[in-house]
Amino acid sequence: MKQxxxxxxxxxxxxxxxNMSRQLSMMSFSGAKRKTYISQTVLPTCLSTLAxxxxxxARKSGRxxxxxxxxxxxxxxxxxxxxRYSKEKDHLLDCMIGGGTTAIEAKILNRHITCIDxxxxxxxxxxxxxxxxxxxxxxxRIAKCDARDMSFIKDNEIDFVLTHPPYADIIKxxxxxxxxxxxxxxxxxxxxxxxxxxxKELFRVLKKGKYCAIxxxxxxxxxxxxxxxxxxxxxxxxxxxxxxxxxxxxxxxCKATGFWVTKSKESNFLxxxxxxxxxxxxxx
Numbered sequence: 195m196k197q198x199x200x201x202x203x204x205x206x207x208x209x210x211x212x213n214m215s216r217q218l219s220m221m222s223f224s225g226a227k228r229k230t231y232i233s234q235t236v237l238p239t240c241l242s243t244l245a246x247x248x249x250x251x252a253r254k255s256g257r258x259x260x261x262x263x264x265x266x267x268x269x270x271x272x273x274x275x276x277x278r279y280s281k282e283k284d285h286l287l288d289c290m291i292g293g294g295t296t297a298i299e300a301k302i303l304n305r306h307i308t309c310i311d312x313x314x315x316x317x318x319x320x321x322x323x324x325x326x327x328x329x330x331x332x333x334x335r336i337a338k339c340d341a342r343d344m345s346f347i348k349d350n351e352i353d354f355v356l357t358h359p360p361y362a363d364i365i366k367x368x369x370x371x372x373x374x375x376x377x378x379x380x381x382x383x384x385x386x387x388x389x390x391x392x393x394k395e396l397f398r399v400l401k402k403g404k405y406c407a408i409x410x411x412x413x414x415x416x417x418x419x420x421x422x423x424x425x426x427x428x429x430x431x432x433x434x435x436x437x438x439x440x441x442x443x444x445x446x447x448c449k450a451t452g453f454w455v456t457k458s459k460e461s462n463f464l465x466x467x468x469x470x471x472x473x474x475x476x477x478x
């Protein structure tokens with residue numbers, strides 16, 4: 195019975211094995227290695243010839259993805275989500291755009307996108323990252339805005355939401371200089387209460403039947419494990435969403451891994467090596 199209960203959670207373990215070359219002039223793709231407990235659904239990792247050409251041209255110009263923004267999600271995650279849950283010319287939203295990864299992928303894949311953040315540095319980086327040419331007419335709208343109040347976006351305007359919020363204050367993006375910055379909130383309960391406000395706004399702006407993808411990780415307080423991701427998930431469910439998928443994403447090669455390896459040995463705790471990629475749906 196316990197095994198059946200676990201299976202009913204529809205938890206999918208995904209290993210994205212897209213091999214992104216570090217050379218600007220090369221890019222190779224391999225299939226997705228996947229262990230599936232329930233669903234046989236496979237996230238697509240292949241791009242059209244046109245899209246691949248656009249990526250290559252952007253990387254040759256040196257104006258595409260950069261990895262120096264702490265906490266960025268990988269282009270492969272954003273790309274697979276966009277390909278699976280949207281179609282060309284759809285209107286996407288990333289309400290915490292950060293370093294601009296989602297915006298780059300949306301532009302390459304011919305999706306219109308609204309990019310918002312409370313951090314001026316994030317918005318400037320996003321603008322600069324989009325300074326490359328593609329053979330489509332996708333539009334990018336960039337605005338300084340708090341994700342808890344996106345009143346400039348109409349009800350039921352967005353076709354697909356995808357975003358990577360901060361994991362409470364694991365990374366303090368503005369070091370307390372921006373009061374609206376959620377990464378300045380240390381208390382877990384206070385953080386998820388504010389995330390609930392974001393969830394309600396995302397539910398409002400998303401079209402019925404469409405999807406919202408949220409990548410969220412867990413943390414520790416006083417060496418004890420805090421299931422932050424599941425607390426966030428519950429807030430989205432309370433806001434009206436239903437959970438379609440919980441994809442377990444392996445987390446490795448982080449800049450801070452060396453630091454935490456040492457700390458884990460000193461304090462006798464295990465490293466958190468995974469994140470939850472929740473796929474929510476707004477009911478029809």
